[in-house]
Amino acid sequence: MPIVRHHVKSGWDDIGMRMQHLWEQTLDWIGDDGFKLYVYGMNGWNIVLYWTVGLALLFLEMSDWPKWLIRYKIQPTVTVDRKRLTSLIALNLFNQFFVAIPFTIFGYYVLKFQGTSPPIRELPTLTRLVVSLAIIVVIQEIIAYYAHRMFHHRLLYKWTHKVHHEWTAPIALTASYNHPLDHLIVNILPTTVGLFLTNAHFFTTWIWLTWATLRALSDHSGYNVLKFLLPRRHDFHHQKFTDCFGVWGPLDYLHDTEKLFQKNVASLKDREKSN
Numbered sequence: 001m002p003i004v005r006h007h008v009k010s011g012w013d014d015i016g017m018r019m020q021h022l023w024e025q026t027l028d029w030i031g032d033d034g035f036k037l038y039v040y041g042m043n044g045w046n047i048v049l050y051w052t053v054g055l056a057l058l059f060l061e062m063s064d065w066p067k068w069l070i071r072y073k074i075q076p077t078v079t080v081d082r083k084r085l086t087s088l089i090a091l092n093l094f095n096q097f098f099v100a101i102p103f104t105i106f107g108y109y110v111l112k113f114q115g116t117s118p119p120i121r122e123l124p125t126l127t128r129l130v131v132s133l134a135i136i137v138v139i140q141e142i143i144a145y146y147a148h149r150m151f152h153h154r155l156l157y158k159w160t161h162k163v164h165h166e167w168t169a170p171i172a173l174t175a176s177y178n179h180p181l182d183h184l185i186v187n188i189l190p191t192t193v194g195l196f197l198t199n200a201h202f203f204t205t206w207i208w209l210t211w212a213t214l215r216a217l218s219d220h221s222g223y224n225v226l227k228f229l230l231p232r233r234h235d236f237h238h239q240k241f242t243d244c245f246g247v248w249g250p251l252d253y254l255h256d257t258e259k260l261f262q263k264n265v266a267s268l269k270d271r272e273k274s275n
């Protein structure tokens with residue numbers, strides 16, 4: 001056994017060494033200036049990713065194509081109202097350029113002030129990467145659930161979160177269709193607080209934000225394709241407003257805010273069985 005273990009260990013070490021080498025080569029090519037990497041690199045990457053996937057899904061939605069995809073539509077009778085697309089695109093761009101980018105600049109200077117960030121050139125170990133991501137997922141779940149519920153309070157809802165709920169049948173690009181304050185507190189903070197608390201490496205931040213962007217797009221896509229990401233949950237939240245405030249759902253279970261959703265899932269299963 002020790003021999004096998006030794007091989008496994010050296011296998012991981014080997015991958016780690018190669019990754020480190022590749023990372024250094026990439027930084028030699030793009031530069032390792034912290035401000036440029038965090039502000040231009042991270043935002044540029046996320047904006048391109050968001051619009052590429054979001055617009056591609058919008059195109060498929062508007063053209064009712066391909067046929068196999070239509071079977072996965074969560075609300076199959078609803079079509080996109082073209083008249084709403086201008087405000088959808090405008091608010092997305094506003095949030096990216098006037099909320100997300102200023103927040104990244106602020107975050108960068110907080111990191112610089114703290115001075116404890118791991119050196120960019122030295123990749124985190126696999127264990128550190130996995131443990132950091134696990135903590136970040138838990139922190140996101142907790143803050144997202146309570147912040148989201150708070151924005152459903154009648155005093156806040158009317159002038160903030162109501163905007164996001166204009167879309168009762170969401171499409172991918174409604175992921176950042178929020179009042180700017182709502183975008184900052186319900187979308188950005190839950191996703192990023194964990195990065196500060198775990199003193200995340202730039203590489204961890206990049207992996208996490210890529211994941212979070214894709215997850216938000218899937219949650220709002222209106223398609224139940226990536227079932228393991230539970231897109232029905234958030235889609236149902238847009239339909240009913242009273243259930244499914246969390247990302248994965250443990251706090252909805254704990255606070256009993258998924259009763260209607262569970263009933264809906266049960267009736268869908270019954271319908272599938274009888275067909």
Ligand SMILES: [Zn+2]
Nearest residue numbers: 164220234238
């Ligand atoms: Zn939403």
Ligand SMILES: [Zn+2]
Nearest residue numbers: 148152161237
């Ligand atoms: Zn909501």
